[in-house]
Amino acid sequence: MSPRLKSTLLWALLAVVFGLCTWHVARVSFRKGATVDHRRVVRVGHFMLHSGIRDALQAVIDEYERRHPEVHIVQVPVPDRAYPQFLRTQLVAGTAPDILQIGAHFTGMDELRARYFEPISAIVEEPNPYNAGTPLAGRRWRDTFLDGLENGEAYSAALRHYYGIPLAVGGVRILYNAPLLRRITDSTALPQTYAQLIELCRRIESFAQTQAQPVVPFAGSRLSALFLMSPLFSIVNQRLYYDLATDHTLRLTDWDYGLAYLQGRWNFDRPSIRLGYALARELARYQKPGFYQLNTSDATLQFLQGQSVMLVSHVLDVTNLKAQTDFEIAAAPIPALTRDDPVYGEGVLGPVTEIDTKAAANLGLVRGAPQREAAVDFLRFLGSKPGMEIFSARSNWLPSVEGVAVPAWMEPLRPQQAGYAGRFFAEIAGKGDARFVVGNQYHLLFGQGGGVDALLGVIRESYGPAMRTDLMKDVRESNHNLRRQEPALLGAYLATEAAPPAAGRAEAGGFWRDVSSQNGYEARMLRTQLILSQTNNSP
Amino acid sequence: MRQLVCFALALGLTGPALRAADAATARARLDAAVAVLQSPAVGEEDSRRIRADLAALAAESPVTESGIAARYLLGRLRQIEEGIGEPPEFTSLLSEHPQHPLAQLAAVKVILRRLYAEGPETPGARLQAAEQLGRVVTLAALRCDFHQAMGDAYIFHGDRREPALRHLRAAEALGIPSAAARANVLVQIGELARLTGDGAVAGWSYRKFLADFPRDLRQQIVRDRLADSGGSAP
Numbered sequence: 001m002s003p004r005l006k007s008t009l010l011w012a013l014l015a016v017v018f019g020l021c022t023w024h025v026a027r028v029s030f031r032k033g034a035t036v037d038h039r040r041v042v043r044v045g046h047f048m049l050h051s052g053i054r055d056a057l058q059a060v061i062d063e064y065e066r067r068h069p070e071v072h073i074v075q076v077p078v079p080d081r082a083y084p085q086f087l088r089t090q091l092v093a094g095t096a097p098d099i100l101q102i103g104a105h106f107t108g109m110d111e112l113r114a115r116y117f118e119p120i121s122a123i124v125e126e127p128n129p130y131n132a133g134t135p136l137a138g139r140r141w142r143d144t145f146l147d148g149l150e151n152g153e154a155y156s157a158a159l160r161h162y163y164g165i166p167l168a169v170g171g172v173r174i175l176y177n178a179p180l181l182r183r184i185t186d187s188t189a190l191p192q193t194y195a196q197l198i199e200l201c202r203r204i205e206s207f208a209q210t211q212a213q214p215v216v217p218f219a220g221s222r223l224s225a226l227f228l229m230s231p232l233f234s235i236v237n238q239r240l241y242y243d244l245a246t247d248h249t250l251r252l253t254d255w256d257y258g259l260a261y262l263q264g265r266w267n268f269d270r271p272s273i274r275l276g277y278a279l280a281r282e283l284a285r286y287q288k289p290g291f292y293q294l295n296t297s298d299a300t301l302q303f304l305q306g307q308s309v310m311l312v313s314h315v316l317d318v319t320n321l322k323a324q325t326d327f328e329i330a331a332a333p334i335p336a337l338t339r340d341d342p343v344y345g346e347g348v349l350g351p352v353t354e355i356d357t358k359a360a361a362n363l364g365l366v367r368g369a370p371q372r373e374a375a376v377d378f379l380r381f382l383g384s385k386p387g388m389e390i391f392s393a394r395s396n397w398l399p400s401v402e403g404v405a406v407p408a409w410m411e412p413l414r415p416q417q418a419g420y421a422g423r424f425f426a427e428i429a430g431k432g433d434a435r436f437v438v439g440n441q442y443h444l445l446f447g448q449g450g451g452v453d454a455l456l457g458v459i460r461e462s463y464g465p466a467m468r469t470d471l472m473k474d475v476r477e478s479n480h481n482l483r484r485q486e487p488a489l490l491g492a493y494l495a496t497e498a499a500p501p502a503a504g505r506a507e508a509g510g511f512w513r514d515v516s517s518q519n520g521y522e523a524r525m526l527r528t529q530l531i532l533s534q535t536n537n538s539p
Numbered sequence: 540m541r542q543l544v545c546f547a548l549a550l551g552l553t554g555p556a557l558r559a560a561d562a563a564t565a566r567a568r569l570d571a572a573v574a575v576l577q578s579p580a581v582g583e584e585d586s587r588r589i590r591a592d593l594a595a596l597a598a599e600s601p602v603t604e605s606g607i608a609a610r611y612l613l614g615r616l617r618q619i620e621e622g623i624g625e626p627p628e629f630t631s632l633l634s635e636h637p638q639h640p641l642a643q644l645a646a647v648k649v650i651l652r653r654l655y656a657e658g659p660e661t662p663g664a665r666l667q668a669a670e671q672l673g674r675v676v677t678l679a680a681l682r683c684d685f686h687q688a689m690g691d692a693y694i695f696h697g698d699r700r701e702p703a704l705r706h707l708r709a710a711e712a713l714g715i716p717s718a719a720a721r722a723n724v725l726v727q728i729g730e731l732a733r734l735t736g737d738g739a740v741a742g743w744s745y746r747k748f749l750a751d752f753p754r755d756l757r758q759q760i761v762r763d764r765l766a767d768s769g770g771s772a773p
Contacts, residue, residue, distance in 0.1 A: 494573065
């Protein structure tokens with residue numbers, strides 16, 4: 001075959017294939033008179049694959065599409081393990097959906113937010129038109145969320161911008177098997193006080209023995225145990241907490257515990273500290289031996305199989321649990337200790353406040369989204385009272401927007417407003433390696449033959465040096481951050497010719513606000529450095 | 540004589556243009572130095588070169604905006620990298636241009652370092668020296684920071700409540716830009732006023748905190764303190 005004929009045949013083949021493809025596309029597009037979908041398509045990428053959540057989001061989408069027939073919203077659900085890679089690759093390639101769920105814990109999220117997400121600060125400063133005709137009408141959109149959008153996903157402190165619209169509010173509750181509880185106690189209500197809770201645990205143990213049923217009070221795992229013990233340990237230490245805030249701010253930062261320890265203002269032999277650990281050991285008795293080595297899914301399985309009456313869990317997991325079982329699951333707050341408790345009451349002020357509970361599951365707007373206007377409008381609907389009513393009713397997630405009614409069984413999930421500090425247990429070891437020095441020794445507290453003295457015998461020796469190491473590292477990192485900030489700050493000064501306004505601080509621009517933040521940050525670092533030097537010989 | 544007149548005329552015309560060109564060059568050098576220092580990949584060699592360039596810039600045109608900014612940046616690098624509390628660049632800036640914003644900022648930075656420096660100086664002497672130095676800080680934005688720093692330092696060095704309260708009230712009156720810092724200062728004012736027996740100021744500050752920070756974890760404890768000092772919550 002001559003090369004010329006070969007070339008002609010190849011071109012002819014190509015033309016036939018092209019023709020076939022064109023015919024196929026035309027046939028699909030115009031079949032029986034139908035036209036192509038001319039609706040604007042907004043895609044929403046997220047990793048909320050829990051049972052019922054996609055349906056709940058779809059219910060909001062259906063209502064939105066009914067109101068806006070020209071728009072079509074498409075969910076792009078992605079498993080949470082694959083989501084960080086999905087996020088980065090789609091954003092870098094410029095093929096990302098218009099709306100994406102934000103995960104503040106993802107590595108490099110601030111960088112991704114800065115480069116690929118559009119700040120919505122100006123949008124959330126305005127009232128949400130979908131709240132018209134509701135009690136939220138006319139209010140700044142940001143203020144209609146229960147947390148004021150002050151959560152790490154919705155707001156980036158580093159970038160000083162809002163980026164996300166949250167769908168739910170988090171928190172921790174005791175979930176319990178209501179029919180099993182009724183069998184044991186003739187009641188479906190959980191106790192109100194700690195003393196009554198311990199009494200209930202004893203009854204459950206007695207029931208298990210007399211009925212020969214393998215039932216324990218709490219489904220145990222490392223995380224659920226800490227969820228239970230942390231607020232109660234903290235309540236026992238509330239008076240100590242406020243005593244340690246010697247700067248008169250009535251609050252402690254993560255590093256203040258370590259600094260106060262090095263200054264000799266508390267130690268592990270303080271009565272309330274010992275009592276707190278004694279309480280944790282008491283609670284450990286009512287979980288299966290070895291619980292501290294188990295993970296959350298082990299505890300969930302115990303609970304779903306009826307091997308425990310109670311499970312301490314994150315409230316966002318309730319929907320998932322309810323979908324997997326046929327028995328009634330009820331929820332209650334962790335019973336509080338009271339000031340008149342004969343054993344633990346001395347350091348107690350009252351229940352732990354959840355007033356600053358953060359909202360979760362935030363959706364953000366992708367910079368340069370092809371359907372930006374429609375995407376913004378859909379976010380407005382989703383984050384409005386009418387939109388959240390649909391979502392919450394279907395998802396069983398606590399609504400993130402104010403004034404949205406929830407069914408009676410969800411009322412106990414709502415954050416407790418009144419109350420006092422409650423993070424002593426979680427914050428005592430700071431934010432560095434000392435957490436592992438302390439956390440890795442709890443088997444000495446919980447194990448058979450162990451106890452408070454066994455635990456304190458070890459951490460009494462290791463806590464001080466570990467905190468010192470962490471604090472020195474913090475000082476080094478802070479100094480490094482100052483070094484990085486300095487040219488940037490001067491660059492901002494030069495760029496804006498930042499002459500401070502004569503009218504005073506209220507009119508001062510971003511430069512002076514940043515300077516003020518830096519001054520506070522630097523003062524804290526210098527104080528830490530001085531305390532470390534002054535306490536060089538402390539344990 | 541005629542030649543002299545012509546020369547003076549030419550100098551008069553070209554002088555401003557030359558000065559403007561010099562200023563533009565100096566600013567470009569400063570911008571370049573700032574840009575390089577901001578780079579995460581800046582190495583020690585680059586840093587040394589930039590610092591030498593900044594020093595040259597400061598020496599060549601010490602009274603221009605670029606020269607002052609170069610002196611400030613050099614002083615800050617000395618503070619942060621070498622731990623020098625009062626670098627010579629700051630001393631000269633403060634004596635030559637005390638009203639310049641960067642000189643005033645330098646004063647605040649020197650005060651912070653002095654307040655928490657290691658060494659044999661007594662807390663009383665540090666606080667007194669800081670008060671003295673603080674007199675030069677007149678810009679409202681920085682004055683507010685100065686008062687906050689002094690309030691915290693009086694508490695840190697022996698819980699000296701009255702001067703701490705005086706400074707923190709002054710800071711609050713000037714307007715603290717950060718919400719978190721303002722919430723802390725309002726609680727501090729309330730607590731210090733309560734402890735020094737000024738129930739009216741304590742009540743005012745507690746109520747302001749409760750109204751302005753409704754989602755703060757300290758709502759309940761501040762309500763309790765307000766009730767203890769005879770007030771009622773808003």
